[in-house]
Amino acid sequence: xxxxxxxxxxxxxxxxxxxxxxxxxxxxxxAPSMSSYASLLITFMGVVNLSLGGFFGWVFLTxxxxxxxxxxxxxxxx
Numbered sequence: 001x002x003x004x005x006x007x008x009x010x011x012x013x014x015x016x017x018x019x020x021x022x023x024x025x026x027x028x029x030x031a032p033s034m035s036s037y038a039s040l041l042i043t044f045m046g047v048v049n050l051s052l053g054g055f056f057g058w059v060f061l062t063x064x065x066x067x068x069x070x071x072x073x074x075x076x077x078x
Contacts, residue, residue, distance in 0.1 A: 001059070009060040013053050057062030 023046025031039035 003063060003066045004059065006060060009056055009063075013056040013060060016049050016053030016056060020051075020053055023049055024045070025063075042074045 015052075025048055026045055027041075027043030029040050031042050
């Protein structure tokens with residue numbers, strides 16, 4: 001897997017966690033007044049978003065920084 005910058009991973013992770021929590025809350029509170037299928041679907045999509053947030057959190061915590069290629073290293077000025 002490619003190296004992803006930590007700031008980008010944090011933003012993606014927080015977006016998935018926020019939308020997951022929001023989806024679960026909406027699915028369990030607002031949507032039951034519509035139909036049971038809609039509330040189940042919205043809640044399930046919230047759980048999927050939480051899972052994706054957990055996956056990106058795992059990537060954030062376990063990825064190793066890339067080593068620079070010595071051929072591409074810039075020369076230091078004296």
